[in-house]
Amino acid sequence: MSFFGLSFLRIRAVFIKELIQMRRDRLTFAMMLGVPVMQLLLFGFAINSDPKHLPTAVEVQEQTPVVRTLLNALERSDYYDIILTSDNSTEGYALLASGEVAFVITIPLGFTEKLLAGEQPSLLIEADASDPSASSSALLYANTIVQRAIARELTGPLAHLQAGASPVNVISHARYNPEGISQYNIVPGLLGVILTMTLVMITSMAVTRETEHGTMENLLAMPARPLEVMIGKITPYIGMGAVQTVIILSCAAYLFRVPFAGSLWLLVGGLTVFILANLCIGYTFSTIAKSQMQAMQMTFFFFLPSILLSGFMFPFRGMPNWAQFIGEILPLTHFLRIIRGIMLKGAVFSEMQQEFVALGVFTLVVGIIAMLRYKRTLD
């Protein structure tokens, strides 16, 4: 059977061959099925642009029924999880800088007294706006939540206070990025994303290329230790990462005018660990992949959750626990906290310590896996 010289038998022959090859190439097959499922799960369940249960520190200098009602109402709104209550502001601000809380709410001394006197007391909500989308809706509803809670308190003889202007003046301060410029959040994040993408990809192909070209056998037959090969292969890419960093940071400073509040050297430290972490991941992939094509696929598999679950694209706190758990494993998550902390908040090392430790542990563990997986024989 044929149409215009096209033979269906030949088309069928090619079709069957492709089908067999597709089935043999397990990784591609897994990608074809895995990627849509992964994206569906991540976009469908993990990503929530209306984050709730945001950790909050409260600085409160009086304990009155009104204040208790107010705090209760904030918690019941589901937007605020009060994890710290203290009577001074230092602790709360430290947590805000390290990113452990998203809000610091201050209820000043004399709040209740002023309220009952109808003097419209003030309540201050300071938000970490380094990621504007993470805190915006909680901030948006803050006024409503507070006014409603107060209204419920003002009953009976106090009902007259409900009339007229709102009984409480809610002042909100968006800290670190008062204008809510999203580039301030995205540009530093992009540095992390670009480093992840390029470094993992390029190192994952480094060893695989040797295997694919048959030069691995030669390398193994010569006296080179695995660690020597690994360090020798990774070092050029550290340099490449450094060049990328300089380009992106220059663009951030001169093109996007992103502020740089913290220490450059602390950032260089964070970058070094982060680059190493990515190179170790890439190297590990290259010991698993059988071809450069597979190495590319693995890179993609790693890259997708990295940008979706790290807090780069969507607010980290908007994700369910399981997604946050996966996110905590990824180096990009910790790097984003470090770079945003340093550039936008001027965070110091003690506030970033946890993230540095997490990155360090990740690098160490993955580095050891890479070393163990690098085979010294062809078995």
Next chain:
Amino acid sequence: MSEYVIDVRGLVKKFGDKTAVNGVDIQLPKGEVWGFLGPNGSGKTTTIRMICGLLSVTEGEGECLGYNIKTQAELIRRQTGYMTQKFSFWSDLTIRENLEFVARLYQLPKVKQRVDETLAVLGLTDRQRQLAGALSGGWKQRLALAAVTMHNPKLLLLDEPTAGVDPQARREFWDQIHRLANEGLTVLVSTHYMDEAERCDKIAYLAHGNLMTQGTVQDIITESRLITFRAEGPNVRTLAAKLKDRAGVEHAAYFGAALHVSGINRLALEAAIGEFARPEDHWQEVQPNLEDVFISLMSRAGKDARSYL
């Protein structure tokens, strides 16, 4: 160090439930050139890789250059040159860059000078700036030999070094091998070419992972107790297919414009030939050559279980 450069006993290699090498013993004395023969998939490459520590040993033990092949692979590698079956140098580096890389990896002193010397000895000086990937088969092979001998190894393991190389390049290659052997180097070389086998001091023949025989060319021919008749005549080729299945005929093959028919049992062989005797053919008994012996060894080893993987 024992008198043998390679002294391995009962080497076994299993991949899953497949046995690739099944109890191979090799005692290769210093300064000799041994040929390693056998059909594709008979375990030659696997054996060579076990000797230089590139593959773990499933069973058996042995020493190479006096070092334990299981535990001292690193020391063996320093003094061994291993030329892989497939060209395994970096095709995106030039000849010089490849040699420099190897020299640095072996921590040779005076890298530049050493590479210059090596290039000169092997006649590669004019081509040193060429990318290795752009070289023809013969030049690639020359580069590989240069690279694996640069660190003055005591043992050379060559895995089908001349596959796909023209006769003149092969001859030059063998001249180099003999020159190196005269300098005291020990060589184990696997090959499919009979003329190359005859250039070796001794031959070891492997089939289905078993060492079938070893010795000099003459030893192997004598030991085989093979009787060969040679026939010349018009269309004598057509008899090969008919004779193959007769009792007493181990193999019948047409080469050198003549038909070779071999077997062990003289009476049965003569009876079979008698059936097909034609007046126009000229039959005579000849000494079997190495190829006759190998083909009969292969058929004795059982069914043709070659794997082309």
